[in-house]
Amino acid sequence: MKPTFRIHKRSRAGRARLGVLRTPHGTVQTPAYVIVATHAQVRTLTPADIKKTKTQLVIANTYHLWGRRDAHRMLGARIPMMTDSGGFQVFSLGAAKDHRVGKVLKRGHRTTSDGNDFSTVSITEKGAAIRVEGSRLMITPESSIATQESLGADIIFVFDECTSPLHPLAYTKNSMERTHRWALRSLRAHARRDQLLYGIVQGGRFKRLRVASAKTLAALPFGGYGIGGSFGKDEMAATLATVVPHLPDDKPRHLLGIGSVQDIFIAVEAGIDTMDCVVPTREARHARIYTDDGIVDVRKVKYADDVRPLLVSRASIGRLHRLFRAHDQRAGRLATLHNVRWFNLLLERIRAALADGSYVRFKKQFLTRFSPPRREPSVARPKTRIRRGSRGSRAYSPRAER
Numbered sequence: 398m399k400p401t402f403r404i405h406k407r408s409r410a411g412r413a414r415l416g417v418l419r420t421p422h423g424t425v426q427t428p429a430y431v432i433v434a435t436h437a438q439v440r441t442l443t444p445a446d447i448k449k450t451k452t453q454l455v456i457a458n459t460y461h462l463w464g465r466r467d468a469h470r471m472l473g474a475r476i477p478m479m480t481d482s483g484g485f486q487v488f489s490l491g492a493a494k495d496h497r498v499g500k501v502l503k504r505g506h507r508t509t510s511d512g513n514d515f516s517t518v519s520i521t522e523k524g525a526a527i528r529v530e531g532s533r534l535m536i537t538p539e540s541s542i543a544t545q546e547s548l549g550a551d552i553i554f555v556f557d558e559c560t561s562p563l564h565p566l567a568y569t570k571n572s573m574e575r576t577h578r579w580a581l582r583s584l585r586a587h588a589r590r591d592q593l594l595y596g597i598v599q600g601g602r603f604k605r606l607r608v609a610s611a612k613t614l615a616a617l618p619f620g621g622y623g624i625g626g627s628f629g630k631d632e633m634a635a636t637l638a639t640v641v642p643h644l645p646d647d648k649p650r651h652l653l654g655i656g657s658v659q660d661i662f663i664a665v666e667a668g669i670d671t672m673d674c675v676v677p678t679r680e681a682r683h684a685r686i687y688t689d690d691g692i693v694d695v696r697k698v699k700y701a702d703d704v705r706p707l708l709v710s711r712a713s714i715g716r717l718h719r720l721f722r723a724h725d726q727r728a729g730r731l732a733t734l735h736n737v738r739w740f741n742l743l744l745e746r747i748r749a750a751l752a753d754g755s756y757v758r759f760k761k762q763f764l765t766r767f768s769p770p771r772r773e774p775s776v777a778r779p780k781t782r783i784r785r786g787s788r789g790s791r792a793y794s795p796r797a798e799r
Contacts, residue, residue, distance in 0.1 A: 400551055400593045400620065402649045410756045412641060412668030415748060418649055420477040420551035421591050422469060425453045427649070428665045430656065430744045431479060431673035432737055436461050437471035439737070440678055441730040444473030449709050450737040452476060456673045459544055460486035463534065468548040480550040482541045484557040485654065487525040490517045520558060522575065538582035546589050552621065555583035557597040559626050569601040577613050584617060593620030595651060601626050604639050611643035621649040633660065637667035658767060662760055665747060677740045681732035684721045686714070687739045691767055696721050707731060708738040
């Protein structure tokens with residue numbers, strides 16, 4: 398079966414749309430959240446657990462599954478799957494490690510003139526060589542595609558270089574052009590017709606490079622498009638607004654590695670159909686669970702007697718508090734079940750709001766409750782001291798601000 402994508406409704410909320418992505422392993426209602434299954438497993442969850450969370454789509458890690466076959470069998474649940482290309486591991490083991498940054502640049506960093514000669518990764522026209530613990534793996538566009546075909550995912554990605562947000566214009570431009578050449582090689586290497594191959598838009602933090610990348614890839618016969626690379630902390634919305642209009646309207650769009658609660662709404666309104674992030678599972682393992690009233694660190698004493706129920710399981714927040722405090726292995730599973738279901742449920746509610754035209758109202762009400770605006774601190778009246786005049790009268794003089 399050849400995967401297909403169709404748009405069923407467009408919203409007045411920006412470029413948001415409702416669609417259906419059909420694959421050999423099932424149907425995905427979009428927009429959808431993609432749960433990270435690094436080793437073709439969602440950490441702490443069984444295949445039956447994954448079903449309980451109503452997860453529609455997972456993404457596995459090609460680098461960590463190198464040399465393996467049939468990722469669906471490893472997952473144990475018949476649901477659609479993506480695999481990344483290995484390009485993000487080139488970034489995380491290379492530029493991210495050496496520059497000490499992530500995909501999203503925090504305020505205060507400056508650009509650097511570093512090239513691609515990192516401590517564990519070297520990048521050439523042929524591909525990327527990764528040296529870890531005495532071993533060396535050479536990833537090329539062709540070997541990445543061959544591995545992803547063996548893994549059998551429904552959606553796969555071209556091999557690309559994810560640049561650091563600290564890389565300057567010259568390096569980012571050269572990297573983007575090399576990624577485009579790798580995209581052509583990936584297209585030529587891809588043989589399976591039951592998989593959608595996505596191109597990946599790069600260009601870092603530079604608007605004109607993003608536009609050039611989107612236009613170049615849009616002219617190629619990809620089944621869909623990913624938007625990758627790095628962003629400044631406040632640049633994601635502007636980057637998506639720059640890129641999406643230049644991508645084919647009838648093809649699915651995926652946002653790689655981004656998916657905080659606020660990011661979800663930005664992405665949906667920009668016309669993104671799917672997005673993946675480690676937030677639901679990673680935060681769960683660190684005892685942080687998501688509720689409509691915000692994020693709860695269940696290890697805190699104030700949640701010891703919290704009777705609010707978790708999603709999926711019969712446990713309460715208070716019960717989860719006690720399990721984490723006791724270092725009980727069941728805690729990670731219950732928290733992950735809850736978080737994964739909560740994120741999937743959020744997307745279900747977004748799709749329902751888009752369908753009935755209530756999206757703008759839903760978004761306002763949801764975000765106001767999830768992250769209410771902080772109250773402005775009250776301005777204290779300046780303290781005064783009494784100075785007596787020569788005639789005994791009182792004069793008031795505020796203390797100097799410190």
